[in-house]
Amino acid sequence: MDINTITEIVTRPEGHAKTDWRDGDAWLGGGTWIYSEPQPALRRLVDLDGFGWTPLELTEDALVVAATCKIRELHDFEPPAGWAASGLIRQCCDALLGSFKIWNMATVGGNMCLALPAGPMTSLAASLDGTCVIWTLEGAERRVRAVEFVVGDRRTALARGELLRAIELPVSSFLARSAFRQVSLTPRGRSAALLVGLAYDDGRFVLTITASTKRPVRLAFDAAPSAEALTDAIGQAIPADLYHDDIHGLPAWRRHLTFHLAEEIRQELVA
Incomplete structure (x- = not known):
């Protein structure tokens, strides 16, 4: 247009x-x-x-994704051997349903800054406990946890004129085992619920809830929770008005999906 x-x-x-x-x-x-x-x-x-940022850089501690990295470039990234959770990259990219023209032009940073609850790049960054690197108008740099970057439907933590420079995804998160669930109202529709679970070697269990809620919700446990404990934690963390309501799904349905998919993920990772 x-x-x-x-x-x-x-x-x-x-x-x-x-x-x-x-x-x-x-x-x-x-x-x-x-x-x-x-x-x-x-x-x-x-x-x-015009900044000429390198799309993807792998350091000792993190995979650094430039805000200008195209969805196609991220999808085609070849992870090192041993990254058990690397499949989340393609699973979240695939959740961005669009033509090849969209995939070749849409950026990771743009998807996050648009701040749609269903934004799959937000899901990826939040679930992997990523960090958003932000440039300020004064020329300084600040960092925000990815789970706190989107604060509501179409709202982010960016102040006027600030710029999302990159997203740092820690290597330690990629070493965990992962489970992914995504549901849409229609076969090719926008995500109504997208949940990711991570199980670490030290026993920690993390569940990240997106799309069904207006902003990401991340629940961390020192050990894999029981079904009852997980249900209680979700109920306490997500009040009724935090569930998203739009043409792609009613809040009550999104709430049901959240509890159902969370238990599926818990069972998969516990097993």
């Missing part, structure tokens, strides 16, 4: 996200959302491709 309010595109932003930020500005990643509908408030786009 043409956006006829845009008067300028900054193709080579300078330095540490320092930009003469003003009302009407927006960061441009893949553009799959910005160009999908009218944006009457926008006047200028700052193209993140």
